[in-house]
Each structure stands twice: as C-alpha cells, then as structure tokens.
Amino acid sequence: MQLASIGEQGPRLRTLTLREHHGDTLWFTTDTRSVKASHLADDPRAEACWYDLTSRVQWRFAGRVDFLTRERHAEHCQRLWDRLDEQARARFNGPPPGSPWHGEPTPAGATPTAHFALLRLTVHNVDVLELACTPHRHWFYRGEQAPRRLVP
Numbered sequence: 220m221q222l223a224s225i226g227e228q229g230p231r232l233r234t235l236t237l238r239e240h241h242g243d244t245l246w247f248t249t250d251t252r253s254v255k256a257s258h259l260a261d262d263p264r265a266e267a268c269w270y271d272l273t274s275r276v277q278w279r280f281a282g283r284v285d286f287l288t289r290e291r292h293a294e295h296c297q298r299l300w301d302r303l304d305e306q307a308r309a310r311f312n313g314p315p316p317g318s319p320w321h322g323e324p325t326p327a328g329a330t331p332t333a334h335f336a337l338l339r340l341t342v343h344n345v346d347v348l349e350l351a352c353t354p355h356r357h358w359f360y361r362g363e364q365a366p367r368r369l370v371p
C-alpha cells in the first residue's frame with residue numbers, strides 16, 4: 220500500500236507492506252527513526268491507498284496512526300518480527316533509513332531491535348472506487364454509517 224503523511228515540508232508518500240488487519244485497523248512494520256515515524260508522531264493523520272489490479276478496485280483508508288513498541292506490545296512485535304527475512308531484520312540493526320550508506324548492517328537477532336515498531340492505522344473513512352463495472356461505482360464509508368454512493 221502507499222501511505223501518506225504530512226510533515227513541516229509538506230506531504231510525503233511511501234510504499235508499506237500491509238502485515239495484518241484487525242477490526243478497523245491496518246498494521247504495518249516500521250523503523251522508529253524514519254521520516255514517517257517523526258511525521259506521524261507530530262501529526263497522526265494519514266491516508267493509505269491501494270489499487271487491486273485483479274478486482275480493479277481502488278481502496279483509500281483515512282485515519283490516525285499510533286505506534287506499538289516492543290516495550291508495551293512485546294507479543295505483537297515479536298509475531299511480526301518473526302515474519303521478516305534476515306535482510307529486513309538487519310536493516311533495523313544498521314543506521315537510520317535515509318542516512319549515508321556505510322555498507323551492509325550486521326545481522327539482527329531473534330528479538331526485535333529497539334528501532335522496530337508496528338505502525339497501526341485506525342481507519343475512520345474508507346473510499347472505494349470500483350472500475351470493473353460500467354458505470355464505475357464509487358462508495359464512501361464513514362464509521363458505522365451506511366455507505367454513500369458518489370460520482371466516480
């Protein structure tokens with residue numbers, strides 16, 4: 220998925236792997252030293268977007284982000300850490316994302332490093348655009364309210 224945040228310099232977008240979803244929340248893994256982490260700590264508003272090529276549906280999820288750290292959510296952090304491959308784990312052991320390259324980081328261990336956290340997006344609005352039908356269909360969901368049909 221692409222996840223947008225807002226910083227002092229303006230908006231910023233990046234690709235994140237959706238790891239899990241629970242109720243109205245989407246879960247990702249991230250490095251607490253990344254730009255997104257500082258943006259979202261200052262302003263938790265975020266939007267995630269995904270276009271499913273098979274069903275030809277665009278999903279847009281708007282809401283607020285919080286972070287689940289290993290200190291307070293050890294079990295969840297460990298579960299998602301266990302699913303990362305060795306390379307992905309090692310990145311949490313090296314310098315911060317976006318800093319100058321100084322070679323491969325050393326492998327990380329079996330438990331999450333201090334910089335590993337889960338980024339949880341609690342969704343308030345869902346915007347769905349269906350392109351597989353004619354005319355296209357566009358729906359807007361807010362909380363538990365019935366969806367509103369909009370112009371595509």
Ligand SMILES: Cc1cc2nc3c(=O)[nH]c(=O)nc-3n(C[C@H](O)[C@H](O)[C@H](O)COP(=O)(O)O)c2cc1C
Nearest residue numbers: 231233234235236248249250253254255256316317
């Ligand atoms: C296919 C793909 C999957 C990615 N998955 C993640 C991820 O799960 N978590 C993450 O922090 N970054 C992931 N990235 C890297 C981010 O897109 C981004 O480059 C990085 O997180 C730094 O973003 P930031 O500087 O905006 O914080 C992924 C990139 C790609 C292309």
